[in-house]
Amino acid sequence: MSVIDEFEEARDDLEALLLEVLGSLLGADEVAPSAGEPIGPGPVLESRLVIHDRADDSYTVVEVETALLVGRVIAARLMRVADPSPEDLLDVVSELGNIIAGNVKSLIRHSCRLSLPTANVVQSTSGAGEHGVRVSASVLGQVIQLTVRPALPQEPVSGVSWPGSYDDVLETQS
Amino acid sequence: MKILVADDSRAMRMIVVRTLRQAGLSGHVILEAEDGQQALDLVGAESPDVILSDWNMPNMNGIEFLKALRAAGSTIPFCFVTSEGSEEMRDQAAEAGALGVIAKPFTPEHFLEVLGTVVSA
Numbered sequence: 001m002s003v004i005d006e007f008e009e010a011r012d013d014l015e016a017l018l019l020e021v022l023g024s025l026l027g028a029d030e031v032a033p034s035a036g037e038p039i040g041p042g043p044v045l046e047s048r049l050v051i052h053d054r055a056d057d058s059y060t061v062v063e064v065e066t067a068l069l070v071g072r073v074i075a076a077r078l079m080r081v082a083d084p085s086p087e088d089l090l091d092v093v094s095e096l097g098n099i100i101a102g103n104v105k106s107l108i109r110h111s112c113r114l115s116l117p118t119a120n121v122v123q124s125t126s127g128a129g130e131h132g133v134r135v136s137a138s139v140l141g142q143v144i145q146l147t148v149r150p151a152l153p154q155e156p157v158s159g160v161s162w163p164g165s166y167d168d169v170l171e172t173q174s
Numbered sequence: 175m176k177i178l179v180a181d182d183s184r185a186m187r188m189i190v191v192r193t194l195r196q197a198g199l200s201g202h203v204i205l206e207a208e209d210g211q212q213a214l215d216l217v218g219a220e221s222p223d224v225i226l227s228d229w230n231m232p233n234m235n236g237i238e239f240l241k242a243l244r245a246a247g248s249t250i251p252f253c254f255v256t257s258e259g260s261e262e263m264r265d266q267a268a269e270a271g272a273l274g275v276i277a278k279p280f281t282p283e284h285f286l287e288v289l290g291t292v293v294s295a
Binding site: 020021024025075078079080088091092094095098099100101102103105106111114116161163164 | 182183184210260
């Protein structure tokens with residue numbers, strides 16, 4: 001079974017996971033299933049992590065995306081500030097991605113390693129969802145997307161940061 | 175009582191401290207570190223009574239931090255607060271001497287359940 005088949009089989013679990021994480025952080029009343037509507041217009045806040053499977057040296061990308069406006073609301077709520085700074089915004093979306101990706105990894109692949117998160121403001125969604133499994137949830141009436149997909153052949157995973165001394169771990173296990 | 179919270183996310187450190195308060199475990203001195211190395215340095219300087227640490231952090235991750243502590247003879251109660259709560263990681267944490275693993279997202283009840291015996295209300 002390919003990686004993407006494995007994720008496709010777990011689609012329902014991914015949807016449930018996304019709802020549970022967002023509901024725990026923001027309140028269950030604020031979160032609802034989404035019919036897969038696109039993210040609203042305007043800049044997009046994205047968090048990206050990579051799962052490395054040492055068994056076959058494959059890389060799986062986990063992306064969480066939402067409108068910048070929604071990200072501001074989430075950051076304000078979680079940090080209890082009226083106007084989160086750009087650093088706070090990226091920190092919150094990084095951690096949101098980290099929590100979701102950590103649960104994705106625990107759900108599907110136990111023998112892998114999870115990278116540290118990165119976060120960016122971009123002008124549109126990555127569009128890479130067609131190569132993987134994309135689920136979404138509605139938060140405060142706006143869409144948050146979770147995409148789990150194999151790393152694309154040309155995708156630079158070499159620049160990803162790994163926790164602690166992961167390079168040492170790789171060396172001792174190879 | 176001094177509680178050291180180690181997490182590379184400032185937002186998560188804030189949430190952990192807030193959840194401690196919501197669990198009724200408040201009124202303590204909170205020390206914060208952004209990674210395992212900084213946390214290890216703080217242990218030497220501040221002698222915390224309890225440590226709550228993320229697992230995935232840059233420079234020195236949580237399990238490396240715990241192993242370094244135990245190798246130095248420290249028996250400070252240590253609990254992971256991490257986004258990954260797999261059985262494999264829980265076993266690894268227990269083997270290294272952790273009190274427990276609290277998986278994100280968490281609730282005040284989770285905190286009380288794991289930390290109630292080592293953090294005073």
